[in-house]
Amino acid sequence: MPHYISVILDDERYSKIKGTPLEEKITYLFGGALRSLIVEVPEEKSEKILKAFDKARIDSRGYIEDIPVAFRRAVFEEIAKAKSLDVIDKVLERLDEIVEAAKKEDEYIPPPEIE
Amino acid sequence: MPLIKTPPPHGGKLVDRVVKKRDIAEKMVAGCPTFELKPTTLPDGTPIRHVYREIMSVCYGFFSPVEGSMVQNELERVLNERRLLSEWIFPYPILFDISEEDYKALDVKEGDRLLLMLKGQPFATIDIEEIYKIDPTDVATRTFGTPEKNPEVVREPFNEKHPGYMIYKMHKPVILAGKYTIVNEPKFKEPFDRFWFPPAKCREVIKNEKKWRTVIAHQTRNVPHVGHEMLMKCAAYTGDIEPCHGILVNAIIGAKRRGDYPDEAILEGHEAVNKYGYIKPERHMVTFTLWDMRYGNPIESLLHGVIRQNMGCTHHMFGRDHAAVGEYYDMYATQILWSKGIPSFGFEAPPNEVDYGLKIIPQNMAEFWYCPICQEIAYSESCGHTDAKQKFSGSFLRGMVAEGVFPPRVVMRPEVYKAIVKWWKVYNYPFVNRKYLDMKNKELEIDLPAMEVPKA
Ligand SMILES: [Zn+2]
Numbered sequence: 001m002p003h004y005i006s007v008i009l010d011d012e013r014y015s016k017i018k019g020t021p022l023e024e025k026i027t028y029l030f031g032g033a034l035r036s037l038i039v040e041v042p043e044e045k046s047e048k049i050l051k052a053f054d055k056a057r058i059d060s061r062g063y064i065e066d067i068p069v070a071f072r073r074a075v076f077e078e079i080a081k082a083k084s085l086d087v088i089d090k091v092l093e094r095l096d097e098i099v100e101a102a103k104k105e106d107e108y109i110p111p112p113e114i115e
Numbered sequence: 116m117p118l119i120k121t122p123p124p125h126g127g128k129l130v131d132r133v134v135k136k137r138d139i140a141e142k143m144v145a146g147c148p149t150f151e152l153k154p155t156t157l158p159d160g161t162p163i164r165h166v167y168r169e170i171m172s173v174c175y176g177f178f179s180p181v182e183g184s185m186v187q188n189e190l191e192r193v194l195n196e197r198r199l200l201s202e203w204i205f206p207y208p209i210l211f212d213i214s215e216e217d218y219k220a221l222d223v224k225e226g227d228r229l230l231l232m233l234k235g236q237p238f239a240t241i242d243i244e245e246i247y248k249i250d251p252t253d254v255a256t257r258t259f260g261t262p263e264k265n266p267e268v269v270r271e272p273f274n275e276k277h278p279g280y281m282i283y284k285m286h287k288p289v290i291l292a293g294k295y296t297i298v299n300e301p302k303f304k305e306p307f308d309r310f311w312f313p314p315a316k317c318r319e320v321i322k323n324e325k326k327w328r329t330v331i332a333h334q335t336r337n338v339p340h341v342g343h344e345m346l347m348k349c350a351a352y353t354g355d356i357e358p359c360h361g362i363l364v365n366a367i368i369g370a371k372r373r374g375d376y377p378d379e380a381i382l383e384g385h386e387a388v389n390k391y392g393y394i395k396p397e398r399h400m401v402t403f404t405l406w407d408m409r410y411g412n413p414i415e416s417l418l419h420g421v422i423r424q425n426m427g428c429t430h431h432m433f434g435r436d437h438a439a440v441g442e443y444y445d446m447y448a449t450q451i452l453w454s455k456g457i458p459s460f461g462f463e464a465p466p467n468e469v470d471y472g473l474k475i476i477p478q479n480m481a482e483f484w485y486c487p488i489c490q491e492i493a494y495s496e497s498c499g500h501t502d503a504k505q506k507f508s509g510s511f512l513r514g515m516v517a518e519g520v521f522p523p524r525v526v527m528r529p530e531v532y533k534a535i536v537k538w539w540k541v542y543n544y545p546f547v548n549r550k551y552l553d554m555k556n557k558e559l560e561i562d563l564p565a566m567e568v569p570k571a
Contacts, residue, residue, distance in 0.1 A: 006514075008514075008515055008518065008520050010520050010521075029485070029505050030505060030523055030525045031487065031525060033523030033524070033526065034522075034523050034526065059508050059510050059511070060508070061508065063511065065508070065510035065511060065513075065514055066374065066510050066513065066514070067514070069517050072514065072518060073518075105517075106548055106549070107543075107548065107550065108543050109517055109519075109539075109543075109545060110519070111519075111536055111543070112519040112521070112536060114536055
C-alpha cells in the first residue's frame with residue numbers, strides 16, 4: 001500500500017502554483033479552510049524516509065507524519081519546480097542535504113511572526 | 116432516577132498531609148537525617164520521573180486514600196488485585212525508591228523520620244514504617260500486565276519502548292515505605308499557580324463559586340484542537356435530567372516526551388477555550404495534577420477516576436486509546452474496563468460497580484471528525500459518511516504548527532494556537548526537546564521557600 005505526504009498550501013505557497021495544472025489537484029479539507037497537495041509515496045520509498053528520520057511515522061490514515069519541516073519544504077520546492085506531484089525521487093536525491101538541515105530543527109524552529 | 120450529587124472522596128475522606136504552620140513543621144523535622152530527592156532517569160540520563168510529583172499528589176489528596184509509599188503487602192495487593200490493604204481500589208504502585216548505595220549511606224531504619232530535600236530546601240518527610248527490596252523489572256511487568264496473564268486487553272509484552280514500563284523498571288531497588296508529609300509548602304511558578312486546584316480547593320470552587328451539581332472530567336496532556344473541544348462539549352451532554360453543569364479539564368503535568376507540547380502551552384491552550392468563549396468559563400475550568408504519566412491505558416484510567424472523583428467530578432469521559440502509547444493494549448481497553456470490567460486485573464465488573472470501588476460515572480466516547488457531507492464536526496457513531504471523514508490527527512497538526520502555518524479555526528482556535536506560539540517564543544521551540552527536558556528537570560514546576568532545620 002502506498003503512503004502519502006500532505007503538503008499544506010498557505011497563501012504564499014498557493015500563489016506559486018496558482019494558474020498551473022496543479023491547481024486542479026488541490027485537496028480542500030475542513031470545509032475549504034485548508035488547502036493541501038497530496039503526494040503519493042510508494043512503500044519502499046516511504047521506508048527510506050522513515051529510516052532517515054527517527055521521529056517519522058505512518059499515521060492511521062496512511063500519511064507520513066512527524067517528518068522535519070525541511071523535508072516538507074523540499075517536497076513543496078520540487079512540486080513548484082516540476083509543476084507535478086511526481087517528485088518523490090527528486091526529493092530523495094536531496095536526502096543528505098535535508099537530513100543536515102533537519103538536525104538544526106531539533107534545537108530551533110523559528111516562531112511565526114504573529115503578535 | 117434521582118439527581119446525581121458530588122460523590123464522596125475515594126476512601127471516604129480527602130487526604131491532607133500538608134503542614135502549614137512553620138513552628139509545627141520545624142519541630143517535626145528537627146534533627147532528622149536528610150535526603151535530596153533525585154529524578155528517575157533512563158540509562159542515558161533522560162529524566163522520566165520525579166518522585167516529588169507523587170509526594171505532592173499524595174499529600175494534597177489527589178490520590179486519596181493513599182497516604183504515602185506502599186508497604187510490601189500493599190504493593191503485592193495492588194499488583195495482584197488493584198486494591199489497597201484498606202480494600203479501596205487503586206491502580207499503581209506508589210513507592211519511595213532509593214539505591215543500595217544511598218541506603219547504606221543514609222543508615223536509616225524502620226521507625227525513623229527522613230527529611231526529603233528538594234532544590235536544596237526541606238520539602239517533605241517520610242515516616243519509615245518498613246524497608247524492603249523490589250525487583251523493578253518484575254514490578255514494571257506486573258504493573259502493566261502481560262498477554263498471557265491479561266489476555267482480555269494486553270496485546271504485546273511491555274518493553275523498553277514503553278515510557279511507563281521504563282519508569283517502574285528504572286525504580287531503585289530499596290523501598291522506604293511510610294506516610295509522606297509536606298513540611299514546606301512549595302510555590303508554583305507561573306502559569307502553573309493559577310491552575311492549581313488540589314481536591315479540597317477544587318470541591319470548594321465547584322460547590323461555591325461555579326455552583327455545579329454535575330461535573331464531567333476531561334483528561335488531557337495535549338493542546339486542544341477542535342476535535343477535543345467537541346468531545347468535551349458533547350460528552351458533557353450526559354448528566355441526569357440536564358447536561359453536566361461543568362467540564363473540568365485536568366491536565367497531567369510531569370515528565371515529558373520529545374514532541375509533546377510544553378506544559379505551559381497545554382494549560383494556557385485549554386484556558387483559551389474558556390477565555391475566548393468556545394466553552395464559556397461558567398461551564399469550563401482548567402486544572403492539573405502532578406504525575407509522570409505511565410501510559411497505562413485501562414490502569415491509567417483508574418487513576419484518572421480516583422483523581423477526578425477526589426476533585427469532585429461526577430462523570431469522566433474516556434475516549435479510545437485513552438492514555439495509551441503504542442499497541443500494547445487493545446485500543447478499547449479502557450472502555451472495556453469501564454463497561455464490563457477486566458477480571459485478570461481484579462475487576463469482575465466495572466470499577467464503579469465493585470465494592471470499595473469508584474463512584475464517578477464513566478462516559479465512553481468514540482471519535483469526532485470533520486465530515487464534508489454533513490458539513491460539520493461529526494460524531495463517528497452518528498455520521499454515516501465514513502469514507503469522507505477528515506480526522507483531527509494530532510501529528511498532522513504538529514506538522515502544521517512546525518511549518519508555521521496558522522491553523523484554520525475549524526481545526527484549532529486561533530487563541531489556542533497563540534498560546535502555542537507564546538511559549539514557542541519563550542523556548543525557541545514549539546515542542547518539548549532535550550533542552551526543555553533538562554530545564555524542566557532542573558527547575559520543576561515549583562519553588563521552595565527557604566526553611567531552617569533546627570538541630571534536635
Ligand atoms: Zn457525515
